[in-house]
Amino acid sequence: MLERKITHLTVRDVRFPTSLEQHGSDAMHTDPDYSVAYVVLETDSDAALKGYGLTFTVGRGTEIVVCAVKALSTLVVGKTLKEIISDFRGFYRLLSSDGQMRWVGPEKGVIQLATAAILNAVWDLWARVEGKDPAKLISCIDFRYITDALTEQEALDILVKAKKGQKSREEQMLKEGYPAYTTSCAWLGYTDQQLTKLCSEALAQGWNKFKVKVGADLQDDIRRCSLIRKLIGPNNTLMIDANQRWDVNEAITWVTKLAEFHPLWIEEPTCPDDVLGHASISKALAPLGIGVATGEQCHNRVMFKQFLQASALQFVQIDSCRVGSVNENLAIILMAAKFNVPVCPHAGGVGLCELVQHLILFDYVSVSASLNNRMCEYVDHLHEHFKSPTIIRNAHYIPPKDPGYSCEMLEESVQKHQYPQGEVWRAIEQQGKQ
Ligand SMILES: C[C@H](O)[C@@H](O)[C@@H](O)[C@H](O)C(=O)O
Numbered sequence: 001m002l003e004r005k006i007t008h009l010t011v012r013d014v015r016f017p018t019s020l021e022q023h024g025s026d027a028m029h030t031d032p033d034y035s036v037a038y039v040v041l042e043t044d045s046d047a048a049l050k051g052y053g054l055t056f057t058v059g060r061g062t063e064i065v066v067c068a069v070k071a072l073s074t075l076v077v078g079k080t081l082k083e084i085i086s087d088f089r090g091f092y093r094l095l096s097s098d099g100q101m102r103w104v105g106p107e108k109g110v111i112q113l114a115t116a117a118i119l120n121a122v123w124d125l126w127a128r129v130e131g132k133d134p135a136k137l138i139s140c141i142d143f144r145y146i147t148d149a150l151t152e153q154e155a156l157d158i159l160v161k162a163k164k165g166q167k168s169r170e171e172q173m174l175k176e177g178y179p180a181y182t183t184s185c186a187w188l189g190y191t192d193q194q195l196t197k198l199c200s201e202a203l204a205q206g207w208n209k210f211k212v213k214v215g216a217d218l219q220d221d222i223r224r225c226s227l228i229r230k231l232i233g234p235n236n237t238l239m240i241d242a243n244q245r246w247d248v249n250e251a252i253t254w255v256t257k258l259a260e261f262h263p264l265w266i267e268e269p270t271c272p273d274d275v276l277g278h279a280s281i282s283k284a285l286a287p288l289g290i291g292v293a294t295g296e297q298c299h300n301r302v303m304f305k306q307f308l309q310a311s312a313l314q315f316v317q318i319d320s321c322r323v324g325s326v327n328e329n330l331a332i333i334l335m336a337a338k339f340n341v342p343v344c345p346h347a348g349g350v351g352l353c354e355l356v357q358h359l360i361l362f363d364y365v366s367v368s369a370s371l372n373n374r375m376c377e378y379v380d381h382l383h384e385h386f387k388s389p390t391i392i393r394n395a396h397y398i399p400p401k402d403p404g405y406s407c408e409m410l411e412e413s414v415q416k417h418q419y420p421q422g423e424v425w426r427a428i429e430q431q432g433k434q
């Protein structure tokens with residue numbers, strides 16, 4: 001199987017009209033249409049072996065990501081899986097630092113999202129073919145720019161140390177699943193009635209950790225947080241998410257006014273690139289018992305390194321599509337372990353829950369060995385479009401059993417939602433004309 005050559009790469013622009021009902025809305029993305037650049041790698045295998053990958057985007061931006069995936073595709077097509085994984089570090093660097101493409105990055109923005117889509121598909125293909133050991137995993141990581149925080153030997157030591165108890169953690173996960181929290185009750189565009197209804201339903205289903213969007217209007221935030229805190233009671237967990245809305249001092253003042261609702265964290269209080277700003281916010285909010293969480297728009301391992309070195313975050317929110325796929329997330333997860341900061345993945349988008357559940361299970365079973373202060377985000381949208389959708393039981397992610405990276409979509413869904421020719425978008429266009 002490893003000898004099989006990748007013969008084709010297709011990429012499609014798939015969008016869901018989530019903005020119509022304000023699903024996914026926040027203080028900065030007021031009308032998001034959850035979308036993906038969806039990649040399929042075809043091989044010359046008789047067994048119709050394919051790799052499926054995607055990157056999450058929002059609406060119109062998807063066409064630019066699709067364009068970037070096409071530009072990178074020549075670096076992948078024609079290679080065998082064996083050629084790639086025998087030097088995955090080198091291949092990662094080829095994609096992320098190709099001499100003619102690097103200027104539009106490097107390792108950030110659209111080109112990084114495109115890299116994630118392609119590499120997610122490569123990991124999916126590889127996962128369908130064989131398992132991996134610690135040394136092999138380490139060989140996938142590009143340690144360039146992070147050795148001052150984590151050396152290759154330290155990374156290997158963390159993985160080897162975590163071998164102890166691995167089997168029982170694996171069994172525990174299969175039985176109980178990984179703890180999750182929900183964001184689906186309190187998007188910014190939802191009314192108070194909607195919020196009350198969704199929250200009550202979620203409580204009845206066993207959810208005990210809730211994230212609320214804040215940041216547009218302080219009085220609204222106070223009203224919404226107070227409503228939710230009353231609904232969920234003092235013992236359930238509340239998190240708040242501002243999606244980068246504030247300046248540093250504004251963030252401190254605003255969150256201080258929400259402290260009475262006892263949020264565990266404030267997520268993305270300010271510009272995602274402002275490491276020192278996050279450090280100041282962390283310091284100011286620590287006495288209130290509120291941590292800072294960030295990562296969904298943290299574009300590479302070097303940024304995460306600085307956040308960790310500067311004590312600028314207390315919760316590392318890895319994202320399966322923002323950075324360079326599993327290769328780079330391995331580096332981030334291992335750095336978080338070294339700095340003893342919990343990883344709580346971001347999954348608010350289409351396909352993100354399906355992908356990131358693999359990474360957080362890996363974190364527990366093979367790296368951190370801890371559930372302390374850890375949980376994985378869950379949003380209850382669009383899972384029906386996936387071949388192996390996430391399974392949630394009693395507010396826990398149940399480990400997926402199908403081989404691969406769980407992001408193969410149903411062909412019918414892809415065709416219906418392809419932009420602009422899919423029937424869903426044609427109907428919306430038609431309605432607009434009426
Ligand atoms: C536009 C998106 O829904 C974001 O609001 C979402 O990813 C969010 O930040 C989250 O943490 O889930």
Ligand SMILES: [Mg+2]
Binds near residue numbers: 241243267296346348
């Ligand atoms: Mg967020």
